[in-house]
Amino acid sequence: EDQVTQSPEALRLQEGESSSLNCSYTVSGLRGLFWYRQDPGKGPEFLFTLYSAGEEKEKERLKATLTKKESFLHITAPKPEDSATYLCAVQASAGGTSYGKLTFGQGTILTVHP
Amino acid sequence: ETGVTQSPTHLIKTRGQQVTLRCSSQSGHNTVSWYQQALGQGPQFIFQYYREEENGRGNFPPRFSGLQFPNYSSELNVNALELDDSALYLCASSFLVSGGPYTQYFGPGTRLTVL
Numbered sequence: 540e541d542q543v544t545q546s547p548e549a550l551r552l553q554e555g556e557s558s559s560l561n562c563s564y565t566v567s568g569l570r571g572l573f574w575y576r577q578d579p580g581k582g583p584e585f586l587f588t589l590y591s592a593g594e595e596k597e598k599e600r601l602k603a604t605l606t607k608k609e610s611f612l613h614i615t616a617p618k619p620e621d622s623a624t625y626l627c628a629v630q631a632s633a634g635g636t637s638y639g640k641l642t643f644g645q646g647t648i649l650t651v652h653p
Numbered sequence: 654e655t656g657v658t659q660s661p662t663h664l665i666k667t668r669g670q671q672v673t674l675r676c677s678s679q680s681g682h683n684t685v686s687w688y689q690q691a692l693g694q695g696p697q698f699i700f701q702y703y704r705e706e707e708n709g710r711g712n713f714p715p716r717f718s719g720l721q722f723p724n725y726s727s728e729l730n731v732n733a734l735e736l737d738d739s740a741l742y743l744c745a746s747s748f749l750v751s752g753g754p755y756t757q758y759f760g761p762g763t764r765l766t767v768l
Binding site for chain 1: 657659684686688693694695696697698701708709711741743745747749755756757758759760761762764
């Protein structure tokens, strides 16, 4: 069974204090790993898709990286508007079908204080 | 380009009732998935529809059912509501690429409260 574990559960940072969020996964053949941002009471907002180990993607203050067992979301010089829950999800290969189920972690709640 | 929309925004039902939630996919997408998100948890996969047929299902009982229409809009139906069904229900649309990863784009969700 596919599993995703995110750490820490909550992270509090001062504005400008860089840090990283971790996503560890076990999956029977990785089709893709996804990062989403979710604001309270809203739907997840897509950030990145990573396909293979060694891949990196950047968007503004965020940078996502992928290894064979985990992914990191690096936040450089965060601002209060970066406060949100960050979700990691994996999509597994399913033997020839196009079954696209996402398995999510429980999320990391990030709070950035001014 | 219109994003994923869901209706209603909020819904209150009593135990034993039935509910229908609706979703309109993003333009150009051919696949819709439904997820249940309990408070403080990550979303849990309910099922996925492709070309109007169920294309995969998570660990949810048969009282959770769905439909996808020719215009790629979708409905989630839940019968015999239980208190534990209280959650945020999320619809996600995507363009299915055979064998490849494909990104799912989420709607704003429907908050269901069962009393």
